[in-house]
Amino acid sequence: MTGRERILEAALRCFGRDGVAATPLGRLLAESKVSAGSFYHHFSGKEEVAATLYTETLGRYQQGFLRELRLHGEPRAAVVASVAFHIAWCGANRDRARFLFTERPPGAGRHGGEEFVAQNRAFFEEVRSWWRLHEHHGALLPLDFTTAHVLWLGPAQELCRLWLTERVPEPSEEQIATLGEAAWRCLRTPNPEKGVRP
DSSP, X not given: OOHHHHHHHHHHHHHHHHOSTTOOHHHHXXXXXXXXXXXXXXXXXXXXXXXXXXXXXXXXXXXXXXXXXXXXXXXXXXXXXXXXXXXXXXXXXXXXHHHHHHSOOOOTTSTTXXXXXXXXXXXXXXXXXXXHHHHHTTSBOOOOHHHHHHHHHHHHHHHHXXXXXXXXXXXXXXXXXXXXXXXXXXXXXXXXXXXXXX
């Protein structure tokens, strides 16, 4: 593991336990077992570590989400599977999911902000392109993307928040299937079968 990787792994532990603001740089150095010189070779400070961790973690999620969309030609299958992916990813990457839930993304003009914005733009452009195709063929409603996103993943996101804060047990397969079908019912047109398959 490189020094950079050790710093990011230590940051995930420290930030997940105490939050970015409450984690002193000295603790991050101690947990990563790197010298100050090595740290500053990779990062300008704790804020850049947090921005990098956020962007890289979200990037992993986004890559997996897009892979799931591409696996399914039918929009119903893609919507249902992407809801299941969201829950499975959060379960398989609990520390990273908690970090995304609790910390703010890098802002424009701050460390890592430009990279984060560019990555997010590319992700949402691809999802919008997928959506427009199926909307054009009559399967999906002509929703603004914020509304679509909330209807699609909002309930699954809330379930994951409750689960990862140990307020509810691990989601059952039945719950996951129910949320996937509910998302599809919210997003589909009244007669999606009339749409032409791409």
